[in-house]
Amino acid sequence: MLTPRTTPLALLAVAVLLSSGCAPSTGGAVQATAPAAVPAASQDAAFDLDKLIAAAKAEGSVTVYDSSGDIEDVAKAFTAKYGITMEGVKSDSPETAEKMTREHAADNVTIDATMFEDGGVLMGQLIPQNIVHTWIPGDLKADIPEANQNPLLALSKATIFAYNTVLSPGGCPVKNIWDLTEPEWKGKLVMQDPLGKPTVLSFLTQLDAHGNPGLEQAYQARYGKPLETKEKSAAYEWIKRLAANEPVLTGSDEDISGAVGPAATKDVKIGFMSISKFRNNEEKGYKQAACTGMRPFTGFSYPKYVALATKSKHPNAAKLYAHFIMTEEGVKHEIAEGGVSGNSTVKPLVTPEGLNDWGADLFHTDSAKLLGDFQNRQVVSDFWRVNHG
Template sequence: MKWFQSSRSGAPLLSGLVLMSVALSACGAASTTGIDAAGTNGVSASVKSAAPAPAEKPEDLYELAKKEGKVVVYSTSGRANDAKKSFEAKYPGVTVEVFKVKSNDMMDKLIREQDAGLYNADLIITKEVSGAVEEEMVKPGRIYKYLPEDIAKHVEEPFRTQSPGYANYVEMRSLYYNTEAYTQPPVTNWWDLTTPEWKGKVYTADPLSSPAFMDLFTAMTVNSEDMKKAYKDKFGKDIELNGTENAGYEFIKRLVGNGLIVLKGSGDVLEAIGKAGSKSPAVGIAVSGDMSTVEEEGLKVAPMFDVQPKASVPDAGYLYMVNKAPHVNAGKLLMRWMMGEADGKAEGLVPFNQLGAWVPRTDVKTVNAFPFEKLNMWTYDAQAFYKNSGKVRDFWIKLK
């Protein structure tokens, strides 16, 4: 799957006509509304107004799940293995098989399997891939949202009714600073980083190797009016574009032109700016989920969440049921367990409620000092990201 390539128009080269025929053949007799093997709890292809599924009692699902014997999970996150341990202890007789795979490889694997008439996976845990998960997997009905109403009533928007999937945890790519060098966040506006004061003092992980890092920059181009306003707030005048399409692209151009330092990964960024005793004056864009590593390694860094116009865009870990799941009841039971069950106290949720990761439930206390509802983020517009990510990537390549 060449999801990250781009055409002359900037839209991802995903062979639309081929994908359309692939989707139809994969679903077979199944409806493109994403109805599962049991014929219930589908999600409309419009996905924006997906209603909660009827609540099913865990004890009833367990009786059916024991007959199925196992549940198969494709996951981008190692958290699935932690949930497996507690689930199997809670529900003896139902084995969890976890296959760890990257998001884009998972999409390719599921498409190939379904096109061949193979339905191996019951549920998946995945990050978005510049909108491709929603556009290529949810809308054609290959995977679908399962959020029981007894859990849904505790879920924060947009993940309750406005999102194509339920996010069991939300991370972000945001700015970090050295706490030994600064007593408070030194940046309050993304445009600060384009000034002479920050020349050569900004790090980022390579967005060409990470869809989530590229999504942050794509968000700035998609929400260019916000970036335009933030520029005026910073400099007191309207922005003048220098051969770029909008204020988002102009920001990227000026940031790169101001000596942006690109490293391999998020951990490299945090180490570069946060090594104890270095008192580094630099800042860096890194993954919030690395905060547990920060504590383990004694790095002196802290996030900056109050950055205008927005601190970031969500990088959510979505739970989806798979169309024609062979162990559908076991899949639903495991998904409820990982969601925390109706009261939010099921042990399966614990691996997801970690430093740098937020569980979007009103009844679950975060371990982070900053609550989910106060995170200043752009909405993840999968359709816009899908359409524009290739163009942003091409723009980045030309600059670098």
């Protein structure tokens, strides 16, 4: 199913521009302005979990927005553990950002915390404008790598290249990321539209920020000669060629899985989809597997950060939620189908078939480059739009 060119990101652009008093511009992505300084993460001087639980119970409830429906299972577990009513609401990052921006401006906050995938908007907009803030549980700080602390990385998921094992019993028919730019794969890659999916757009900006060496090496391996391009970088050259090769754009990973995975499918396609959709192998009898060994990576990991609303009416319950999601007991509901906790002591539960090494097989988001994501997304969005036609 094709998605319209005006995407939910446009809604966030309106919210951003309203907050700055500017008129909205055209286009489907946020107009990046010079971001304000990002404050340091906060933590309680003397953390006491029992006191926090008591204070949270006195507040009585907490509401958390998340881009995944898994938040409903997290909410049930949180409520069962603490006796505090938690509402988990599934909402895409652009809509969540818009709602939190408007609520903050109106002093009418209903969202206490968010599990937020769009790190660029988080670090370039929501945190600098004090709409949300990062809080680190004091008793878990030593278990959270410093690079994961601001913003607070709750977990990482992944989007990977996948194929149908019935149609390609010898393994993934695509061995190199540059293969997808060749004529034989025209119209055969199914992926989410970057203009409507912040994690895919962030992947493209991050690819230019620190993925060019890998792309250049993969090109050399594929064609036996160095890449020559008039574009800014290898990343831009790959983006241009991929977009021009007419990938099928969808609005959901479920649509991608449905196009690639069914056993009765006759047309060979490659899906660029969330690892969560590998559950369709068991639930629907699909025949999906990761493109193991694909150069220079099988896919990319994307972070999900936990941030607390600055004007929350349930600040202690929000903190308790942040503590809960940074433990195995809380995060297991989010990573049950694949993923890695931001807490180094929590071990991965499962990886999809064909994804053998989370660290080596994936291209990873660099949290230090999230502001670059925010500043460069309009350029990358326009570049994609022009070349996809």
